[in-house]
Amino acid sequence: MLKELVIKNRSYRGYDPKVRLTRDDLLDLVDLTRYTASSVNEQPLRYYIAWEKEEVEQILLLTMWAKALKDMQLPHPGKEPAAFIIICQDMNISSNTTRFQRDVGVVAQTMLLAAVEKGFGGCMIGSFYKPQLKELLNLPEGVEPNLIVALGKPAEKVVLIDVGEDGSTEYYRDAEDTHYVPKRSLKDLVLEAK
Template sequence: MLKDLVLKNRSYRGFDESVRISRETLEGFVDCARLCPSSVNKQPLKYFLAWEPEEVEKVQGLTKWARALPDMVLPHPGKRPTGFVVICQDKGIDENLSRYQKDVGIVAQTMLLAAVEQGFGGCMIGNFQAGEVMEVLGLPEEIRPLLIVAFGKPAEEIHLVDVPEDGNTNYYRDENDVHYVPKRTLADELLN
């Protein structure tokens, strides 16, 4: 069951905009995330939710997608996510922004697995300017954005393929806009 969820959990960059994500759905994802372990159990992460179209548009405008495809603008028009969770750190709890990077990855993956379980999908986005996000969203100075996670109903085809012999792991799209993600084999990953 978990492996099935992991296989369905891709970095989607195309969504069905007619399927809206509600605040309650995003809160459910965050509720799963808040149960995750936290370094020294400090629990410094806070979450900004965007589900209303105006807020979603604001967050979308702050992000840059698919760095490995510099000539392509993603998501395509009409294929944008319908919700976002901005994962932030409350510097009033702890100012060390690097200490909790593992926590951020754990909670983001947990939210994405919760989304896949409900028929949604998403994408972790680290390509944004934290200061700009703080300003546009009106976040207080002590709340620092660390990662943005997009959510929506997936509307694209993604295939896992073996890494080619040249070792290139960059994802790519074919002429039909099908998304391919190279993955190493288990034998390539094991050290013994």
């Protein structure tokens, strides 16, 4: 079952606009993060949740998606996410951002796997206008946004393929807007003694 969730957990960049997420949906995802590991158990991460349409639209304007697809606007108009969770670090607890990068990845993946289990999907967004986002969200002093997780009901096709002979891992879209994601083989990942 976990393998199925991992495979379904793609970076979705197109969502069904008719399906909204609620505050409770987002709180359920954030609640799971309380049970994940944290470096030296300091637990400095905090979460800003946004589900109301106007605020989601404002946050969307501060994000940059799919840099490998330079000539394409994603999400496409009308396919925007229904919600965002912004993963922040409370610098008053710890200002060591390097130590907690692992924590950010762990909680983001945990939330996304839970979203998939509920029939939703998402995308981690590391490219965003940080000062403008801090101002928009009116974050408390010392709380810094580190990663944005977009969420919604996926409305696009994502296909996993093997990395080709050229070795390229660049994702791409075809004329039907199907998103292809090359993945390395297991034998390419495992390091063994010779």
